[in-house]
Amino acid sequence: KAEAKVEINGSKYKTDSWFNTPPNIIANVPRRLHLQKDHPVYITRQIIESVFPGPTYKYHNTFNPVVTTQQNFDSLGFPKDHPGRAKTDTYYINESTLLRTHTSAHQADTFRANLSPGYLISADVYRRDEVDRSHYPVFHQMEGAHSWDRNSVPNGDVAAAVWSDVEKLPTHDTKVEDPNPPFHAERNPLQSDHHSAAEAEAIGAHLKRSLELMVVEIFTRAKAAAKKADPNFVDEPLKVRWVEAYFPFTSPSWELEVYYAGDWLEVLGCGVVQQSLYINAGVPNQLGWAFGIGLERIAMLLFNIPDIRLFWSRDERFLNQFAGVSDNLDTLKRFDVSFWLKATSSAGGNAKQANKHDFHENDVMEIVRGIAGDVVEDVKLVDQFTHPKSGRKSMCYRINYRSLERTLTNAETNDMHDRVTKALVDELGVEIR
Numbered sequence: 001k002a003e004a005k006v007e008i009n010g011s012k013y014k015t016d017s018w019f020n021t022p023p024n025i026i027a028n029v030p031r032r033l034h035l036q037k038d039h040p041v042y043i044t045r046q047i048i049e050s051v052f053p054g055p056t057y058k059y060h061n062t063f064n065p066v067v068t069t070q071q072n073f074d075s076l077g078f079p080k081d082h083p084g085r086a087k088t089d090t091y092y093i094n095e096s097t098l099l100r101t102h103t104s105a106h107q108a109d110t111f112r113a114n115l116s117p118g119y120l121i122s123a124d125v126y127r128r129d130e131v132d133r134s135h136y137p138v139f140h141q142m143e144g145a146h147s148w149d150r151n152s153v154p155n156g157d158v159a160a161a162v163w164s165d166v167e168k169l170p171t172h173d174t175k176v177e178d179p180n181p182p183f184h185a186e187r188n189p190l191q192s193d194h195h196s197a198a199e200a201e202a203i204g205a206h207l208k209r210s211l212e213l214m215v216v217e218i219f220t221r222a223k224a225a226a227k228k229a230d231p232n233f234v235d236e237p238l239k240v241r242w243v244e245a246y247f248p249f250t251s252p253s254w255e256l257e258v259y260y261a262g263d264w265l266e267v268l269g270c271g272v273v274q275q276s277l278y279i280n281a282g283v284p285n286q287l288g289w290a291f292g293i294g295l296e297r298i299a300m301l302l303f304n305i306p307d308i309r310l311f312w313s314r315d316e317r318f319l320n321q322f323a324g325v326s327d328n329l330d331t332l333k334r335f336d337v338s339f340w341l342k343a344t345s346s347a348g349g350n351a352k353q354a355n356k357h358d359f360h361e362n363d364v365m366e367i368v369r370g371i372a373g374d375v376v377e378d379v380k381l382v383d384q385f386t387h388p389k390s391g392r393k394s395m396c397y398r399i400n401y402r403s404l405e406r407t408l409t410n411a412e413t414n415d416m417h418d419r420v421t422k423a424l425v426d427e428l429g430v431e432i433r
């Protein structure tokens with residue numbers, strides 16, 4: 001007797017009594033909206049990627065949606081009786097094969113591959129769920145993670161290494177409510193067999209600042225778009241808050257909520273990665289954080305899309321609204337340069353007169369313009385900090401390169417930025433961090 005098979009994206013899979021994936025779901029698998037240029041899901045992915053730049057973060061956008069129960073559940077520590085495993089909630093191909101229900105299905109494999117300190121995974125995910133304006137059985141998620149290796153940080157001091165990375169992140173002035181302690185013995189425990197309190201605290205701080213920056217970037221753009229569409233749009237300051245959460249594969253865990261149009265919206269889930277994942281992935285000396293975010297939810301806010309079914313529309317009147325947006329975002333290349341002022345510098349003073357013994361901020365401007373010419377769009381001081389022990393002062397400038405005439409290639413912008421960095425060293429005597 002011939003075995004029953006189903007074809008998905010050109011590959012054939014054996015089915016059994018667990019098979020419950022209807023043809024209309026399988027028909028959506030090749031759509032991959034996150035890879036369709038100018039699609040709102042693609043644009044949302046692009047905006048988030050811009051906050052997590054390479055080479056620190058590597059992007060994975062083509063992982064196969066057909067995964068094993070091991071990848072989707074077991075590797076992440078889901079108990080055998082977890083409701084997410086039920087046939088009522090999940091599209092199965094056979095007893096051990098399913099359409100991934102979340103991008104976390106690729107966490108273990110990506111940690112094992114160990115290609116970069118951070119990664120972003122964007123992908124279509126599948127869930128049997130309620131039917132309404134904001135639920136569709138296929139949607140898109142993005143997974144992000146950042147890890148540190150005990151063997152490759154100075155003195156093996158992970159907490160110090162992570163804090164120094166926190167200091168390199170840009171700052172923001174959005175109001176953040178974070179009423180809970182960094183971990184809590186009953187509600188949100190530290191993995192005390194694996195992490196010191198200082199390590200978990202530092203990783204939590206890096207995670208929170210990174211995701212706050214992402215949300216600030218998204219909502220700044222959402223508001224700019226809303227204002228463009230409606231000149232009477234009232235711009236209320238963005239408010240975000242951290243709440244405690246639970247996921248089988250992180251601890252402590254949090255959700256980030258954003259106050260938008262009169263409501264607290266749950267935007268993402270995240271936490272300190274369960275050490276068992278790194279151990280099982282053959283990288284026991286690593287530790288770090290992970291998050292997951294739904295892209296349609298964000299795109300609906302960004303582009304004022306009232307119904308999730310619209311994402312699947314092939315109607316040009318819907319799609320043409322976004323024509324050209326991808327390229328327009330691509331034309332902006334953003335670079336940060338962080339440096340220490342000369343050791344002899346006296347710390348303090350205001351940003352403009354960074355250090356009267358060294359240079360005026362306009363000197364930085366002149367150096368950048370001297371190399372990049374009209375390709376530099378703006379230069380802004382995004383962070384400054386004085387080392388508590390050495391008293392040395394560090395500054396971080398953000399440079400946006402964008403040509404008014406053409407799309408810059410990565411290679412030429414990298415080269416330009418390298419020359420800018422070198423000129424800052426040569427002419428101002430600063431030391432790059």
Ligand code: PHE
Nearest residue numbers: 102104247269270290291292
């Ligand atoms: N996978 C989780 C979800 O779909 C989100 C998540 C990802 C939470 C990574 C923590 C870390 O809800």
